[in-house]
Amino acid sequence: MKIEVKNIYKSFGNKQVLEDVSVTFEKGKMNLVIGGSGSGKTVLIKCMVGLYEVDKGQIVYDDRNFSDMDFKERKHIRQEIGMVFQGGALFDSLNVEKNIMFGLNMFSTMSREEKLDRVNFCLQRVNLPNVNKLFPSELSGGMKKRVAIARAIAMKPKYLFCDEPNSGLDPRTSIVIDNLIEEITKEFDILTIINTHDMNTVVEMGENIVYIHKGKVWWEGTNHEIYDVDNKEFNDFIFASRIMKKLKK
């Protein structure tokens, strides 16, 4: 299973955000997209799932050319995609259960009981049982992320996109969320792509790291390879903090 991004371009007005970006993401690895704030990580994910149209280039899901498809044809692939938005993006007016059930209500033919079973299974899976009737405003940041993950996996996605899943969380909770995404990825055999600038995530989980800079794929490699890169921009980004500098030696 793979998603190929082929020579994509995306601009807003006269601001070129992505310029000739090509990258292949494969199942079975933790795929991380990293880069500074405003480098285009979210735009890349949004282009990949069709929330933004690319100006040029192609997105191909397992040999199915998403970019060439019309709205109706894309529907099938969209239903295979789970997305954890930056900031969670839960529906504030819906309780946890209804948030997670949203996709199932839209697209599945399951009975109400089956849908409830699925919701409860997903909530168990993210270690949040018995919060069905709570509203997003009643949840902590970490709980919101878990609900967002539960919602993203409710439809049994083949592809999972997580945009900064652990931003705004304390270091321990961040690790818990990272581990949860990794477990879910392996357990359900999902192709997962994570946007992050969390260096702990990079060091611990980066099996395939794609560094975006100035609209381009500036560097690609694994977490074992980040220490020996001969590139100033990359090193300035990765080893910005004192703690990371110590790792570099």
Ligand SMILES: Nc1ncnc2c1ncn2[C@@H]1O[C@H](COP(=O)(O)OP(=O)(O)OP(=O)(O)O)[C@@H](O)[C@H]1O
């Ligand atoms: N809908 C939009 N209209 C205009 N400009 C946009 C739009 N979406 C994103 N941009 C611009 O694209 C650039 C990349 O934004 P993006 O959100 O992808 O950054 P990012 O790498 O995700 O940053 P962060 O780490 O802060 O989330 C920014 O300059 C942003 O202003």
Ligand SMILES: [Mg+2]
């Ligand atoms: Mg972003």
